[in-house]
Structure formats: structure tokens, C-alpha cells
Amino acid sequence: MSDADAAPRAGRVAPVVAAEFPELALWRLDVDGRLERSPEDVRERLRLLADRFRAPEAVLMRTRPVPHAYRVFFRHIGLDPDAQRTPVEQRALERLLHGGFRSAGVVEDALTIAVMETGVPVWALDAARLDGELEVREAGGRLVVADGAGPVVRLFSEPAAPHAVSRETRRVALFSLQVAGVGAMEVGEALWLAGSIVSGD
Numbered sequence: 402m403s404d405a406d407a408a409p410r411a412g413r414v415a416p417v418v419a420a421e422f423p424e425l426a427l428w429r430l431d432v433d434g435r436l437e438r439s440p441e442d443v444r445e446r447l448r449l450l451a452d453r454f455r456a457p458e459a460v461l462m463r464t465r466p467v468p469h470a471y472r473v474f475f476r477h478i479g480l481d482p483d484a485q486r487t488p489v490e491q492r493a494l495e496r497l498l499h500g501g502f503r504s505a506g507v508v509e510d511a512l513t514i515a516v517m518e519t520g521v522p523v524w525a526l527d528a529a530r531l532d533g534e535l536e537v538r539e540a541g542g543r544l545v546v547a548d549g550a551g552p553v554v555r556l557f558s559e560p561a562a563p564h565a566v567s568r569e570t571r572r573v574a575l576f577s578l579q580v581a582g583v584g585a586m587e588v589g590e591a592l593w594l595a596g597s598i599v600s601g602d
Contacts, residue, residue: 407432409592412546412576415538422477426579427537427546430592431528434573434599436566439507443598447510450517451501459493467520470582478544480557488522488557508566508573511598521577521591525566525599526553528574535576546576573599 412427419425439447462468468489475482486494492513496502502517504510508525515523532549537556539545545552554560556578566573575595579588596602 407596409577409589412534413536415536418537418539418544422474422581424579424581425474425537426585426588427535427576428579428585428588428592429535429574429576430596431572431574432596432600432602433571434508434566434601435570436506436508436568439504439510440601443507443510443514444504446514447502447504450514451496454493454496454517459497462493462520463490465520467583467587470580471520471522473582474580475557478556485557489516489520492516507601508599511595514598515591515595518594519587519591521583521588522557523575523577523591523595524554524560525595526560526564526574526576527566527570528572529570530564531574535574537578575599 407430409428409430412429414425414427463472468487471487471489472482475485475487482490492502502513512523512525515521531553534548535553536547537544538547540547540552544556546554546556553564575592577588577592579585
């Protein structure tokens with residue numbers, strides 16, 4: 402089976418977290434990929450996406466079902482979405498500030514396209530640096546995504562070394578969070594979209 406045919410697989414949610422957030426789910430999709438300059442078709446896709454996404458769209462976006470669902474979940478876990486913006490709103494702000502979506506390499510561009518097209522955030526990790534499956538759990542009073550060796554990244558934060566995608570990465574683990582009000586199909590679409598761009602399929 403090629404990466405293009407692969408399906409996202411469910412990660413784990415610790416029982417204590419699942420009891421509080423029964424609709425929370427973690428999904429993962431691994432694809433071959435590396436840090437490199439985006440091909441022209443991806444950069445053109447960013448330009449077209451920026452042309453479609455202007456100030457009026459940014460105002461309306463947070464009222465749409467999927468972005469709104471992540472705003473609600475932010476508040477449920479103690480984050481203020483007006484102070485720490487949701488991933489789709491953060492990228493929308495960057496588009497407005499810069500007049501477009503700046504290409505930052507194929508992995509980062511894939512994440513931008515996925516969240517702006519679907520409203521569902523996707524993050525990227527170096528698959529070789531992970532110990533087994535991913536799980537949402539509590540650590541230090543915060544929710545984190547962890548592997549078998551311990552916490553990998555705080556929920557809704559950007560991954561850092563050693564788990565972030567680097568020049569040595571050859572296989573990328575994409576993951577996303579399904580929250581109340583967002584369907585598994587929507588999360589799967591975001592992961593598949595990001596995965597197809599990263600892997601070049």
C-alpha cells in the first residue's frame with residue numbers, strides 16, 4: 402500500500418482525559434517526506450488559497466462549524482482563543498499581515514493548506530523519533546501528546562526538537578485532534594490532504 406492509499410489510524414486518549422472529553426480523538430498518518438523547498442505546484446496552491454482568503458473571510462471563519470468547534474474546545478481546556486489563537490485563525494492572521502501565505506517548505510506548506518482548506522489543524526513529527534503510538538494524556542497539569550517514552554508536545558503547541566521534523570527526517574508522522582462537533586471524515590480529509598502534499602503523491 403502506498404502512502405496515498407494509507408488511512409489515518411486512531412491513537413489513544415488516556416481514560417481520565419476521555420472521561421472529561423468523550424468526543425476527543427487523536428488520529429495519525431505516517432508518510433515518507435523530508436524538509437525541502439515546496440515544488441511550484443504547491444507554492445501556486447498557496448497563492449490561490451491566499452487570493453480566496455481575504456479579510457471578510459477571516460471575520461466569518463470563526464463562526465463556521467469546524468473552526469468554532471476548536472474555539473470551544475480551547476476554552477474547555479483552559480485556553481483563551483482570543484489570546485492564543487487556534488491554528489486556523491493564526492494562519493489567517495499571518496495571511497492578512499503578510500498579504501499572502503509565505504512558503505516555508507513542503508511540510509509546513511502542507512499543514513497550512515490542510516488547515517485552511519478544512520479548518521482542521523494538523524501537526525508534523527519525525528516518525529523515527531517516536532516510541533510507539535501517540536496518546537493524549539495529562540502531564541504537569543496540561544494536556545499533551547505523548548509516546549511510549551513520555552510527552553512529545555503540549556496540545557496545540559508547535560513540536561520542538563527532538564521530535565520536530567528536521568533535515569534528518571525521512572518519514573513524517575502527521576497527527577490531528579478530533580473534537581466535539583468535528584467528524585472523523587473531516588479530520589481524515591485534513592490528514593490525507595497534508596500527507597499527499599508531504600509525500601508528493
